[in-house]
Amino acid sequence: MAHLSGRVASMQASPIRKLTPLSDAAEKRGTKVYHLNIGQPDIPTPQNYWQAIRESEPRVLAYGPSQGLAVLRKAISGYYERAGIKVPEDRVMITTGGSEAVYFAFMAACSHGDEVVCFEPFYTNYNGFASMAGITLVPVTSSVENGFHLPSREAIEAVITPRTKAILICSPNNPTGTVLGSEEIGILSDIVRKYDLFLLSDEVYRDFVFDGGKHVSVLEFPGIADRVIVMDSISKRFSSCGARLGNLICLNTDVMGGILKLGQARLCPPTMAQYGAAWIYEHLGASYYHDVALTYQRRRDLLMQELEGVPGVFFLRPEGAFYATIRVPVDSADGFAAWLLNDFSVDGATVMVSPAAGFYATPGMGEDEIRLAYVINDDDMRKALGILKQGLREYPGMVAGH
């Protein structure tokens, strides 16, 4: 019998999906499950996305350019121009989802065995791409106490080794909703120059910043223009996760040339979705972005309203994206999440949450935290949060005085 390679055998299975069988079983029993566990937006995909694709139907569905269709790269350049950021279209590479952008960025910044500093909790799929790329993610822990903002400069510098090639950030953040400010990115900018590193920046939630705040991109720091690789996606921005379209921005032409070689190996990103995405980028006005951000902000407010003041629950106001990672007074968030699905319901309904341990690289961290994604409508949000609060009263593994 032939054996699976060691590197894939040792890869972490998706922690988010571990609970899926329990959720399936609950639904099979007739229990309504409110999904606060997954980052799948519920906002409709703009209808013109479909229209634009229909109008582009070719006779032969051919390969496109490896770097993506010119029309989409130009549209993305225009999107940044409207945000006051200059990104020439030949510094934009279209990728197969933000996922591929992450993988290409890791590959371009690191050789096998190199290290990337990141801030835990972090998006779990970084682990998968780190495994594939044969690199190590070195975590610096951020804390719910200060709203998961950057740890100190010293804490960051302490983990840098000769094998460190990059620092990875995500703002607005999945799984915390934290938005990094200019000062924080300024500190990172100093560090990457000091240690000759790349700054890899996942900005897929950049349009979802609340309370009138403005997203700060690493592209706004000219002193590190040759060191930044931005990873982006239309999945969340335009509620089109299934399109598998993202992009990568890199102003360093040498690095971009290398990334293009990676792109040539896989030939091209999906062709038709690019026509749809180009139309959206070109035509949707500021009001679209504003309305979507307000929708998520309203749900964030609902979350605050329902959960602030619940005994033992602690978190600071999330500043963007559509997530919150909150401390809950339980012995084990894994056990709590499983109990909600297996053993608990209110009027035939329950709620599915993500235990936060899966978002940490350090063993033992996050065992009293859960991530909530607010991608269901307001009514359902209210019901789901009500069930969650009741669960927090009835769960047998509650920890007092937390």
Add this chain to the structure above:
Amino acid sequence: MAHLSGRVASMQASPIRKLTPLSDAAEKRGTKVYHLNIGQPDIPTPQNYWQAIRESEPRVLAYGPSQGLAVLRKAISGYYERAGIKVPEDRVMITTGGSEAVYFAFMAACSHGDEVVCFEPFYTNYNGFASMAGITLVPVTSSVENGFHLPSREAIEAVITPRTKAILICSPNNPTGTVLGSEEIGILSDIVRKYDLFLLSDEVYRDFVFDGGKHVSVLEFPGIADRVIVMDSISKRFSSCGARLGNLICLNTDVMGGILKLGQARLCPPTMAQYGAAWIYEHLGASYYHDVALTYQRRRDLLMQELEGVPGVFFLRPEGAFYATIRVPVDSADGFAAWLLNDFSVDGATVMVSPAAGFYATPGMGEDEIRLAYVINDDDMRKALGILKQGLREYPGMVAGH
């Protein structure tokens, strides 16, 4: 200035694309360029592909399952059933193009530093994925003299080392058009059992076998069922390269479990294209496959008719796919291909071919060979081959007595 990783810096740039600037320049000068250089089918994508997608338009374009939509996996299982091959749908994983199937197969079979035996000339993009996976492709040379059929058992066994984890084949073959017979696959089956290896089989051209022949799949060898990974794609089969949809088949559940972890990292393949592909797999009858194969066979016949007997040209009758790799009497196929684009035309038209050296891993091999892809209509084929023949008479770097 931050530097590109060593592994990407040392990656081979796509050799097929090296000539593109010359071709662009020729077209800019007003020269018509017949493209015999690229494997982009010209046969129309089945119209119902588009219809099926339109009828599946969802409100929110959501993530699909990491292993692909059940409807498509079932349809592929049915496709194999009609070919007399039993493939349960849970042994089918949908991938983002055949490209991703190749990458996942490499990752699942090999850890960093492992080796895969393959037969040169081979599809160049295997190189890209081997670089990404950090593995070495160890070539055994096949020869135009015997129609690029398998080298001897001894030649294959001679390159196997303790680091060898797999043998990689492609039948019908890109770039040669060679189809491996049962006896050849039987020999490989013996070898992979003897040395405890995987047999990775790229079967994307399996429906294009000529002269009434039948494709032989590695899936038809029960003795190696736990060792085979089949890589497949709809790109060529249904002229839909831009859909970026392929699949991987592996009957070994342990290995398939590992591959699913790779799939979870990238979330899912493109959602909408899967509806289109499922429709095609379910509904297109035997006559579709038959007609497409006959179209390519007719062009293969044209190729034989025009090029057989040309002094210094040598090749055996291609048995499938839509490629031929032929020996030509030139000092350098690279130089010849560039000369055709830069310095030669007949009535304002010229032809673009692929120098074969890019398909070999051994330096110096293939310098007197070119690959022709017959994916243009019969009239254009005739004109293009006429120009090629005239080029072979007028090229200043001709080598006599070859």
